[in-house]
Amino acid sequence: MADQKLMDYIRQNIGKMGETRVRKALLDSGWQEKQVSEAIAEYSASQKPAAQPAVKPSQPNPAGNPSSGKKFPVIPVAVIAVLALLAVAVFVMFPDIFSFTPAEAACGNGICEPGEDSANCPDDCPAAACGNGVCDPGETYANCPADCDKPPPEPIGISVSAPATASVGDTVTASIIATDAVNLFGFQFNLLYDPGILSFQSSDEGPFLNNNGADSTFCVPVNTETSGELKNFACTRLNSGGSVTGVDGTGTLATVTFTALSSGTSQLTLTNVKFADTSAESIPADITSASVTIG
Numbered sequence: 001m002a003d004q005k006l007m008d009y010i011r012q013n014i015g016k017m018g019e020t021r022v023r024k025a026l027l028d029s030g031w032q033e034k035q036v037s038e039a040i041a042e043y044s045a046s047q048k049p050a051a052q053p054a055v056k057p058s059q060p061n062p063a064g065n066p067s068s069g070k071k072f073p074v075i076p077v078a079v080i081a082v083l084a085l086l087a088v089a090v091f092v093m094f095p096d097i098f099s100f101t102p103a104e105a106a107c108g109n110g111i112c113e114p115g116e117d118s119a120n121c122p123d124d125c126p127a128a129a130c131g132n133g134v135c136d137p138g139e140t141y142a143n144c145p146a147d148c149d150k151p152p153p154e155p156i157g158i159s160v161s162a163p164a165t166a167s168v169g170d171t172v173t174a175s176i177i178a179t180d181a182v183n184l185f186g187f188q189f190n191l192l193y194d195p196g197i198l199s200f201q202s203s204d205e206g207p208f209l210n211n212n213g214a215d216s217t218f219c220v221p222v223n224t225e226t227s228g229e230l231k232n233f234a235c236t237r238l239n240s241g242g243s244v245t246g247v248d249g250t251g252t253l254a255t256v257t258f259t260a261l262s263s264g265t266s267q268l269t270l271t272n273v274k275f276a277d278t279s280a281e282s283i284p285a286d287i288t289s290a291s292v293t294i295g
Contacts, residue, residue, distance in 0.1 A: 002039035003284060005152030006031065010043050013149055017135050028140045029151035030182070152284070156181045156275050158189070158253070159288035160268045166294055172198060172258040174268050174290070176233075178208060181275075183246035184283070186236030187253055188274040194266035195228040197294055198258040208251025209235055230256065232272075244278045265293040 006026070014022045019040060026036045106113075107121035118127040128136030135148035157179030166172050174191075178184065187209070193200070203222045210217040216238040223231035233254055237246070268290045275283035 002042045003035065003152065003155065005284060006035065006039045007043060009149065009152050010039055013135070014040075014043065021135060021137055024137075025135070025140050025148060026151050028142065030154045031151065153277065153281070154180070154182060155284040155286040156184060157286045157288070158187075158270060158273055158275075160191075160270060160290035162268055162290050162292050164291075164293065166260050166292060168260050168262060168294055170260045170294075171201075172260055172292055174256045174258070174292075175252050176206070176254045176256070176270070177250070178253050179250045179286075181208075181246075181250065182248050182283075183277045184209070184248070184275060185244070185246045185278045185280075186234070186276045188232060188234035188272065189253075189270050190232065190272040191230040191256060192267065192269040192271060193228055193230075193258065194264065197260070197262055197264045197266040198292070199261050200224060200230065201257040201259055203230065203233060203254060203256045205235055206252030206254050208249075208253055209237060209247060211247060236276075246278045260292075260294045263294050265291055267291045 009026070010022055013025075017025070023036055023040065027033065107116060108123055110124060112121070112125035116125050118125045126132075128138050130139060130144035131146050133147060135144070139148050141148045141150045157177075159177050159179065160174050161177050162174040163172060176189065176191075178187070205217065205219050207213065217235050218238055219235040220232060222233045225231070235253070270287050270289050273285040273287055275285055277283055
């Protein structure tokens with residue numbers, strides 16, 4: 001199923017911008033061709049009218065019904081053949097009757113039709129002008145935010161990286177990785193695990209959000225009150241000299257350390273994931289969890 005913010009953008013703008021301009025705006029903002037095509041296809045499918053129920057064939061008149069005795073005239077086969085020959089003859093003798101030539105585009109009718117553009121028919125196809133209230137071809141949110149809506153941001157990947165196996169008594173370290181981040185300013189997540197198999201020891205901020213210690217960040221202490229769940233691991237960047245900047249790329253958001261208690265498999269599941277950019281706007285997340293087996 002397509003990303004909901006992507007679907008919302010298409011639903012709000014495809015009527016006034018058309019599919020081509022909506023597709024270009026989304027691709028210009030960084031969305032992948034496959035994601036855009038699938039979302040447009042899903043939107044188009046949702047607009048098709050529901051199929052009408054099939055009409056049941058009429059049942060024969062029951063015995064005793066007065067109408068069942070009616071007889072209908074039968075058209076002889078010869079008459080049908082003569083009519084068909086006449087129709088063919090008319091088509092051959094007068095082909096112009098059945099020909100149709102579509103009307104040509106007429107400059108000045110107030111409609112920008114195929115074949116017309118701002119160069120050959122400026123009255124119907126005015127040149128793109130940022131600020132006219134219409135997201136014209138060639139305009140995007142990047143070069144004309146006054147006319148074009150801001151496309152939804154591309155999702156940021158977040159995954160758990162941990163050893164697939166370990167032995168009882170081993171230290172197990174799980175890293176929380178952000179992938180393909182753009183303008184990331186803060187994050188939050190919960191981590192679920194099996195407390196009968198793993199024992200939580202500590203959690204630490206990773207180097208990604210603070211640029212390996214070059215920038216200031218603030219993290220909220222993780223909540224460990226619920227057995228088997230680390231709640232609200234959250235960090236945010238801080239304004240540096242009055243400027244507000246996010247981070248881009250891929251890196252470690254946090255590390256969580258466990259001790260292996262007993263044999264079995266524990267899932268390491270991310271929940272309540274939230275990302276925010278420098279404008280405090282939400283960024284969607286693409287979540288991948290993991291598991292570790294203790295032998």
